[in-house]
Amino acid sequence: MLRDESQRAGTSGGAAVTNGGASRLPGWxxxxxxxxxxxxxxxxxxxxxxxxxxxxxxxxxxxxxxxxxxxxxxxxxxxxxxxxxxxxxxxxxxxxxxxxxxxxxxxxxxxxxxxxxxxxxxxxxxxxxxxxxxxxxxxxxxxxxxxxxxxxxxxxxxxxxxxxxxxxxRRPQPQAAAVAAAAPGGLWLRDGTINLRLEPADIVAVVSAGNYVEYWLASGKRHLIRTTLQAEEERLRPLGFSRIHRARLVNHGRIRRIAGKPSGDFEVEMDTGESFAGSRRYREGLVVLTP
Structure with a gap:
Protein backbone atom coordinates (compact mmCIF):
# COMPACT_ATOMS: atom_id res chain seq x y z
CA MET A 1 0.00 0.00 0.00
CA LEU A 2 1.36 3.40 -1.03
CA ARG A 3 0.51 6.80 0.40
CA ASP A 4 0.31 10.01 -1.59
CA GLU A 5 -0.37 13.41 -0.04
CA SER A 6 -1.54 14.93 -3.32
CA GLN A 7 -5.22 15.68 -3.96
CA ARG A 8 -5.29 14.41 -7.50
CA ALA A 9 -7.27 11.31 -6.56
CA GLY A 10 -9.66 10.64 -3.77
CA THR A 11 -13.27 10.44 -2.74
CA SER A 12 -14.27 13.99 -3.60
CA GLY A 13 -13.20 14.44 -7.21
CA GLY A 14 -11.93 12.95 -10.42
CA ALA A 15 -13.22 10.10 -12.52
CA ALA A 16 -12.74 7.44 -9.90
CA VAL A 17 -14.49 9.09 -6.99
CA THR A 18 -16.26 6.99 -4.42
CA ASN A 19 -19.36 9.14 -4.33
CA GLY A 20 -20.27 8.30 -7.90
CA GLY A 21 -18.75 11.26 -9.72
CA ALA A 22 -20.25 14.36 -11.25
CA SER A 23 -22.90 12.36 -13.13
CA ARG A 24 -24.63 11.34 -9.91
CA LEU A 25 -27.93 13.13 -9.32
CA PRO A 26 -27.71 15.53 -6.33
CA GLY A 27 -30.01 14.52 -3.49
CA TRP A 28 -31.58 17.99 -3.30
CA ARG A 170 -28.60 4.01 -8.81
CA ARG A 171 -28.00 3.36 -12.48
CA PRO A 172 -24.78 1.54 -13.39
CA GLN A 173 -21.81 3.78 -14.14
CA PRO A 174 -19.90 1.75 -16.77
CA GLN A 175 -17.54 4.57 -17.69
CA ALA A 176 -16.61 5.35 -14.07
CA ALA A 177 -16.26 1.65 -13.31
CA ALA A 178 -13.98 1.15 -16.30
CA VAL A 179 -11.80 4.04 -15.22
CA ALA A 180 -11.58 2.63 -11.69
CA ALA A 181 -10.75 -0.83 -12.98
CA ALA A 182 -8.07 0.52 -15.28
CA ALA A 183 -6.51 2.86 -12.74
CA PRO A 184 -2.82 2.03 -12.55
CA GLY A 185 -1.47 0.75 -9.27
CA GLY A 186 -4.79 -0.15 -7.64
CA LEU A 187 -7.69 1.64 -6.07
CA TRP A 188 -7.64 5.15 -4.58
CA LEU A 189 -9.35 6.08 -1.30
CA ARG A 190 -9.12 9.07 0.97
CA ASP A 191 -8.55 8.29 4.65
CA GLY A 192 -8.92 11.62 6.42
CA THR A 193 -6.45 14.00 4.77
CA ILE A 194 -4.37 11.21 3.24
CA ASN A 195 -5.00 9.52 -0.09
CA LEU A 196 -4.52 5.76 -0.03
CA ARG A 197 -3.78 3.50 -2.93
CA LEU A 198 -4.92 -0.06 -2.28
CA GLU A 199 -4.47 -3.20 -4.27
CA PRO A 200 -7.93 -4.73 -4.83
CA ALA A 201 -6.56 -8.17 -3.94
CA ASP A 202 -5.69 -6.87 -0.44
CA ILE A 203 -9.32 -5.91 0.26
CA VAL A 204 -11.30 -8.58 2.08
CA ALA A 205 -14.64 -6.81 2.49
CA VAL A 206 -16.31 -3.41 2.43
CA VAL A 207 -18.84 -2.81 5.21
CA SER A 208 -21.42 -0.06 5.58
CA ALA A 209 -21.16 2.09 8.72
CA GLY A 210 -23.91 4.70 8.61
CA ASN A 211 -22.80 7.53 6.32
CA TYR A 212 -19.42 5.83 5.91
CA VAL A 213 -18.03 2.57 4.60
CA GLU A 214 -15.16 0.63 6.14
CA TYR A 215 -12.58 -1.17 4.06
CA TRP A 216 -11.32 -4.39 5.71
CA LEU A 217 -7.84 -5.35 4.54
CA ALA A 218 -6.10 -8.72 4.72
CA SER A 219 -3.44 -7.13 6.91
CA GLY A 220 -6.06 -6.47 9.57
CA LYS A 221 -6.12 -2.73 8.96
CA ARG A 222 -9.37 -0.91 8.35
CA HIS A 223 -10.02 2.38 6.59
CA LEU A 224 -13.19 4.43 7.10
CA ILE A 225 -14.25 6.79 4.31
CA ARG A 226 -17.32 8.96 3.87
CA THR A 227 -19.37 7.54 0.98
CA THR A 228 -22.17 5.06 0.38
CA LEU A 229 -21.98 1.32 -0.11
CA GLN A 230 -23.94 1.74 -3.33
CA ALA A 231 -21.25 3.98 -4.77
CA GLU A 232 -18.48 1.59 -3.76
CA GLU A 233 -20.36 -1.38 -5.18
CA GLU A 234 -20.56 0.32 -8.58
CA ARG A 235 -16.83 0.77 -8.88
CA LEU A 236 -15.79 -2.45 -7.14
CA ARG A 237 -18.08 -4.82 -9.04
CA PRO A 238 -15.79 -4.91 -12.12
CA LEU A 239 -12.90 -5.75 -9.77
CA GLY A 240 -14.54 -8.96 -8.52
CA PHE A 241 -16.63 -7.80 -5.56
CA SER A 242 -20.25 -8.73 -4.83
CA ARG A 243 -22.85 -7.54 -2.37
CA ILE A 244 -23.88 -10.39 -0.06
CA HIS A 245 -25.93 -8.27 2.33
CA ARG A 246 -27.43 -4.79 2.27
CA ALA A 247 -24.51 -3.68 4.47
CA ARG A 248 -21.48 -5.49 3.03
CA LEU A 249 -19.47 -6.43 -0.06
CA VAL A 250 -16.89 -9.21 -0.27
CA ASN A 251 -13.94 -9.94 -2.54
CA HIS A 252 -14.56 -13.07 -4.65
CA GLY A 253 -10.87 -13.83 -4.72
CA ARG A 254 -10.64 -14.16 -0.95
CA ILE A 255 -13.67 -16.42 -0.38
CA ARG A 256 -12.75 -19.79 1.13
CA ARG A 257 -16.17 -21.30 1.78
CA ILE A 258 -19.88 -20.55 1.26
CA ALA A 259 -22.21 -22.34 3.66
CA GLY A 260 -25.93 -22.26 2.90
CA LYS A 261 -28.71 -22.26 5.51
CA PRO A 262 -32.25 -23.72 5.37
CA SER A 263 -33.69 -20.20 5.34
CA GLY A 264 -31.87 -19.41 2.10
CA ASP A 265 -29.38 -17.15 3.83
CA PHE A 266 -25.74 -18.14 3.82
CA GLU A 267 -22.38 -17.53 5.44
CA VAL A 268 -19.21 -16.57 3.61
CA GLU A 269 -15.86 -17.50 5.14
CA MET A 270 -12.85 -15.54 3.89
CA ASP A 271 -9.28 -16.80 3.61
CA THR A 272 -8.31 -14.43 6.40
CA GLY A 273 -10.62 -16.16 8.87
CA GLU A 274 -13.44 -13.62 8.96
CA SER A 275 -16.97 -14.83 8.35
CA PHE A 276 -19.79 -12.66 6.99
CA ALA A 277 -23.50 -13.39 7.02
CA GLY A 278 -25.17 -13.18 3.62
CA SER A 279 -28.82 -12.59 2.79
CA ARG A 280 -30.75 -14.78 0.36
CA ARG A 281 -31.71 -11.59 -1.50
CA TYR A 282 -28.09 -11.31 -2.68
CA ARG A 283 -27.35 -15.01 -3.31
CA GLU A 284 -27.45 -14.48 -7.08
CA GLY A 285 -24.30 -12.39 -6.89
CA LEU A 286 -22.33 -15.47 -5.86
CA VAL A 287 -23.93 -18.00 -8.21
CA VAL A 288 -20.88 -17.94 -10.47
CA LEU A 289 -18.72 -19.15 -7.58
CA THR A 290 -20.88 -22.11 -6.55
CA PRO A 291 -21.26 -25.40 -8.42
Missing amino acids: LPYLAIALGTTATCLVNTFSTWHDLARLGRAVPLWQPLLWEISSGVLVVALAPLVHRLVLVSLAWPHRPWLLGPLHATAILAFSAVHVCGMVLLRKLGYWAAGAGDYSFGFSGGNLFYELRKDILVYLLLAAVFWLSELWR
Missing part, protein backbone atom coordinates in the same frame (compact mmCIF):
# COMPACT_ATOMS: atom_id res chain seq x y z
CA LEU A 29 -32.52 18.17 -6.97
CA PRO A 30 -35.86 16.26 -6.71
CA TYR A 31 -36.87 18.54 -3.82
CA LEU A 32 -36.00 21.63 -5.86
CA ALA A 33 -38.07 20.30 -8.77
CA ILE A 34 -41.00 19.64 -6.43
CA ALA A 35 -40.74 23.08 -4.82
CA LEU A 36 -40.60 24.85 -8.21
CA GLY A 37 -43.44 22.77 -9.63
CA THR A 38 -45.58 23.37 -6.55
CA THR A 39 -44.89 27.10 -6.66
CA ALA A 40 -45.85 27.33 -10.34
CA THR A 41 -49.03 25.32 -9.75
CA CYS A 42 -50.02 27.50 -6.80
CA LEU A 43 -49.60 30.70 -8.82
CA VAL A 44 -51.58 29.39 -11.79
CA ASN A 45 -54.37 28.09 -9.55
CA THR A 46 -54.46 31.35 -7.59
CA PHE A 47 -55.17 33.53 -10.63
CA SER A 48 -57.50 30.94 -12.15
CA THR A 49 -59.59 30.76 -8.97
CA TRP A 50 -59.57 34.54 -8.55
CA HIS A 51 -60.73 35.01 -12.15
CA ASP A 52 -63.41 32.31 -11.94
CA LEU A 53 -64.88 33.72 -8.72
CA ALA A 54 -65.00 37.22 -10.22
CA ARG A 55 -66.73 35.89 -13.33
CA LEU A 56 -69.36 34.22 -11.13
CA GLY A 57 -69.99 37.44 -9.23
CA ARG A 58 -68.20 36.24 -6.07
CA ALA A 59 -65.13 38.47 -6.27
CA VAL A 60 -62.68 38.15 -3.37
CA PRO A 61 -59.36 39.88 -2.60
CA LEU A 62 -56.44 38.26 -4.40
CA TRP A 63 -54.73 37.38 -1.12
CA GLN A 64 -57.47 34.88 -0.25
CA PRO A 65 -57.02 32.44 -3.17
CA LEU A 66 -53.27 33.02 -2.82
CA LEU A 67 -53.48 31.93 0.82
CA TRP A 68 -55.59 28.91 -0.11
CA GLU A 69 -53.01 27.72 -2.62
CA ILE A 70 -49.91 28.56 -0.58
CA SER A 71 -51.27 26.75 2.48
CA SER A 72 -51.78 23.63 0.38
CA GLY A 73 -48.42 23.94 -1.37
CA VAL A 74 -46.48 24.36 1.88
CA LEU A 75 -47.96 21.12 3.21
CA VAL A 76 -47.16 19.26 -0.02
CA VAL A 77 -43.50 20.30 0.12
CA ALA A 78 -43.33 19.54 3.86
CA LEU A 79 -44.70 16.02 3.27
CA ALA A 80 -42.37 15.27 0.35
CA PRO A 81 -39.64 13.69 2.57
CA LEU A 82 -42.20 11.19 3.87
CA VAL A 83 -43.05 10.14 0.32
CA HIS A 84 -39.34 9.90 -0.47
CA ARG A 85 -38.79 7.63 2.51
CA LEU A 86 -41.62 5.34 1.43
CA VAL A 87 -40.18 5.15 -2.10
CA LEU A 88 -36.84 4.07 -0.62
CA VAL A 89 -38.63 1.42 1.45
CA SER A 90 -40.40 0.19 -1.69
CA LEU A 91 -37.14 -0.11 -3.60
CA ALA A 92 -35.70 -2.12 -0.70
CA TRP A 93 -38.56 -4.64 -0.94
CA PRO A 94 -38.18 -6.04 -4.48
CA HIS A 95 -39.13 -9.54 -3.30
CA ARG A 96 -42.17 -8.44 -1.28
CA PRO A 97 -44.39 -6.60 -3.80
CA TRP A 98 -47.58 -7.68 -2.03
CA LEU A 99 -46.71 -5.32 0.82
CA LEU A 100 -46.44 -2.23 -1.37
CA GLY A 101 -50.16 -1.81 -2.08
CA PRO A 102 -51.26 -1.69 1.59
CA LEU A 103 -48.20 0.41 2.47
CA HIS A 104 -48.92 3.15 -0.05
CA ALA A 105 -52.70 3.03 0.41
CA THR A 106 -52.22 3.70 4.12
CA ALA A 107 -49.63 6.37 3.35
CA ILE A 108 -52.02 8.15 0.95
CA LEU A 109 -54.74 8.31 3.61
CA ALA A 110 -52.26 9.68 6.16
CA PHE A 111 -50.85 12.11 3.57
CA SER A 112 -54.32 13.45 2.79
CA ALA A 113 -55.32 13.74 6.46
CA VAL A 114 -52.20 15.71 7.37
CA HIS A 115 -52.44 17.82 4.21
CA VAL A 116 -56.07 18.81 4.81
CA CYS A 117 -55.70 19.49 8.55
CA GLY A 118 -52.47 21.42 8.03
CA MET A 119 -53.74 23.64 5.23
CA VAL A 120 -56.97 24.43 7.12
CA LEU A 121 -54.94 25.47 10.16
CA LEU A 122 -52.71 27.70 8.04
CA ARG A 123 -55.74 29.30 6.39
CA LYS A 124 -57.37 30.00 9.75
CA LEU A 125 -54.15 31.63 10.94
CA GLY A 126 -53.95 33.68 7.74
CA TYR A 127 -57.52 34.92 8.05
CA TRP A 128 -56.95 35.77 11.70
CA ALA A 129 -53.75 37.68 10.88
CA ALA A 130 -55.54 39.61 8.13
CA GLY A 131 -58.51 40.41 10.38
CA ALA A 132 -60.85 38.77 7.88
CA GLY A 133 -62.81 36.67 10.35
CA ASP A 134 -62.79 32.90 10.55
CA TYR A 135 -61.99 30.56 7.68
CA SER A 136 -64.53 27.75 7.33
CA PHE A 137 -63.57 24.60 5.46
CA GLY A 138 -66.51 22.32 6.18
CA PHE A 139 -65.26 18.87 7.13
CA SER A 140 -68.00 17.02 5.24
CA GLY A 141 -67.64 13.69 3.54
CA GLY A 142 -67.95 15.34 0.15
CA ASN A 143 -65.20 17.88 0.85
CA LEU A 144 -62.87 15.26 2.30
CA PHE A 145 -63.39 12.94 -0.66
CA TYR A 146 -62.77 15.87 -3.03
CA GLU A 147 -59.45 16.59 -1.30
CA LEU A 148 -58.56 12.88 -1.20
CA ARG A 149 -58.91 12.56 -4.97
CA LYS A 150 -56.48 15.43 -5.49
CA ASP A 151 -54.11 14.11 -2.81
CA ILE A 152 -53.94 10.71 -4.48
CA LEU A 153 -52.71 12.38 -7.67
CA VAL A 154 -50.25 14.59 -5.76
CA TYR A 155 -48.87 11.63 -3.83
CA LEU A 156 -48.39 9.58 -6.99
CA LEU A 157 -46.65 12.50 -8.73
CA LEU A 158 -44.28 12.96 -5.78
CA ALA A 159 -43.59 9.22 -5.64
CA ALA A 160 -42.88 9.19 -9.40
CA VAL A 161 -40.38 12.06 -9.05
CA PHE A 162 -38.50 10.30 -6.25
CA TRP A 163 -38.71 6.89 -7.93
CA LEU A 164 -37.25 8.22 -11.18
CA SER A 165 -34.53 10.15 -9.33
CA GLU A 166 -33.56 7.01 -7.39
CA LEU A 167 -33.44 4.92 -10.57
CA TRP A 168 -31.18 7.54 -12.13
CA ARG A 169 -29.01 7.78 -9.02
